[in-house]
Amino acid sequence: MTAIRPARSHPAPLTEMVAGLGLSGPIDSTALIRDITLDSRDAAPGTLWVALPGSRGHGASHAASAVAADVTAILTDEAGAALLAGVDVPVLVSGALRRDMGVVASRVFGHPADRMMTLGVTGTNGKTTTVALLEAALAGAGHTVGTIGTIGFRLAGQELPSARGTVTTPESPDLQALLAVMGERGADAVALEVSSHAMVLERATGMVMDVAGFLNLGRDHLDFHGDMDSYFEAKARLFTAAHTRAAVCWVDDPHGSRIAERARLSGLPVTTVGTGDDVDFRLSGWEPVDPLGGRAVISHDGRDLGITISMPGLHNMVDALMALAMAHTVGVPPEVAVEGLRFAQVPGRMQLLDLPHGAPTVVVDFAHTPQAVAASLDALASSFSNVITVLGCGGDRDREKRPLMGRAAAERSDLLVVTDDNPRTEDAASIRRAMLEGACDARADVVEVPGRKFAIEHALAAASAGSVVAILGKGHERGQQIGHEVLEFDDAVEARRAWGRNLEGHP
Structure with a gap:
């Protein structure tokens, strides 16, 4: 995996790159540093590799590949240094690892x-x-x-x-x-x-x-x-x-x-x-x-x-x-x-889709908080008398906002189609249930349609030429995370396909 890098860096001896940071370890090395990276796959001679602690383990556990790539030095914290004991590469230890990484990164690339x-x-x-x-x-x-x-x-x-x-x-x-x-x-x-x-x-x-x-x-x-x-x-x-x-x-x-x-x-x-x-x-x-x-x-x-x-x-x-x-x-x-x-547009932010043959107005937007859902639908309600909303909530994220989002959408829609967003490792049905709890007392007709593709199709089939269909939550995203896998999915593409299927069924 290769990250974006400039054609020229600003190489300097390691001792200059880390000057004034209060690191422990062999900081007097004159070996030239040309790059800094967190990814052991991008390690190479002249690279300072940074081993950070993470939610699933410590980056230092990947040191073998960085060392095999002949990385020049390693920057880590006390926990990482313990894991790196005996490694035949200079190991520098920081008490403020992320701060020091940012300072060195700026120096490496010439401020x-x-x-x-x-x-x-x-x-x-x-x-x-x-x-x-x-x-x-x-x-x-x-x-x-x-x-x-x-x-x-x-x-x-x-x-x-x-x-x-x-x-x-x-x-x-x-x-x-x-x-x-x-x-x-x-x-x-x-x-x-x-x-x-x-x-x-x-x-x-x-x-x-x-x-x-x-x-x-x-x-x-x-x-x-x-x-x-x-x-x-x-x-x-x-x-x-x-x-x-x-x-x-x-x-x-x-x-x-x-x-x-x-x-x-x-x-x-x-x-x-x-x-x-x-x-x-x-x-x-x-x-x-x-x-x-x-x-x-x-x-x-x-x-x-x-x-x-x-x-x-x-x-x-x-x-x-x-x-x-x-x-x-x-x-x-x-x-x-x-x-x-005057004419600025933003992909996936109140993005108007151009659909043929008497299609309703279709808008794709990234709104994924209660505040954003309310703002987007209030904006559309000022121009359209019939608002149809497709909305889900992401899994493995703030659970308490789900009923709030359901309520915000239901209070501002004529039809709310509750579906899936990025369920990640959670059960998609349980996420939808939480949204439905917030939507149950609002004015909208509310339906639950598992599967985002089918929800978009349902919303378009229910819409008339004067309606607006608001597909909220994913905006510019081109994938849907289900479990640990990211599947190809684009709301705008799916809306165009759904409208095409609708036309085929209604010549």
Whole structure:
């Protein structure tokens, strides 16, 4: 497995790469380090291999393949060092392994974030959309923009293929390498999603962003964080001088107000965005625009500016205004950003499918939290009188949000088709039952259809030409995880196939 790597790294002696980190072990080695990796399959001469502890065991247990590949040195923690006793490779031991990995990764790739503008976005919902809108706003101002996030890695609108499975924020060696690759290929700005996992796991350590934006906080990832307070604190870590030079916060969310106040107290310049009178960028007058867009007024610095976007819903307009305010922080005039935002689209985010022959309107969206489901369906209800929703919940994740998602969908739909998402190792039927418990008292007709393919087909068969079918939860994803296997599955593709079968049955 080969990760994305730049054509040139910045090799230096091991002793320089780890200087000042307080490591124990043979840190005075002058052997050159050219790469850093977590994957023993990518180990090679000149590589610093990092052995991390994990949920299924310690990475040090894979040392044999790294040593056989003639790795130059190993960086690990005390537990890893115990497993590596007797290994004929220099072993460096860290008391803050993930932090030190990020610092070394930045050094190996020549501190790439220092050679471009970097803009980080965090929030429970809207990160992917806001990053895509940032790309549009910055590109409209003449910048060559890279993006890093849930839907992949892109440069100037073109996908960068990677053997790595896409995560919201890559581990620090891959993140720093990606920034270096994008810089080599002409990027002068990179917008990236910064997840709460990334902050806890120090994936963004080793760089200071030019601006960080906070969107919102809703229920999600409590299987990882444990409670909402810990989830909030993970997000809040981004808004310190160690990680960003400026903050932009949506302060209609009370969590955004808290983060804005903390950032000010820490000495960061803060830009506030919201609907109140005392914000730096004020949103007002939002209204839907057919076929699936919206317009509003932005007030800033004593001026009003109209904005139109090609995405439905107030929540997408909020994301657009956040992108505009963040772009303004790095020097893009609002009137230039507005033009860049006008026609921006995001794969799998309120994505309108073009189906033939009298098809209903079909939208695919990634909404996978109660807050996001409500926002997406509220947006569609403003333009359609008959809303049909297909929704499931992921397995091996926060169980308590399942009835909440069922309720959010049932309260905003005329027909709710409860089905499967990525059940992973859980029983799919038990996940559906939890959703149905939340949906039972709502206004919608609710049906349970096992098998996502069949649920999409059921929804399309029930729809009339004036209906909207909202297929929620997976968005851009091209696979469905059942057990430990990922099967090929794309909501947009399945909807097109289902409509084709529908036409064959009704000539």
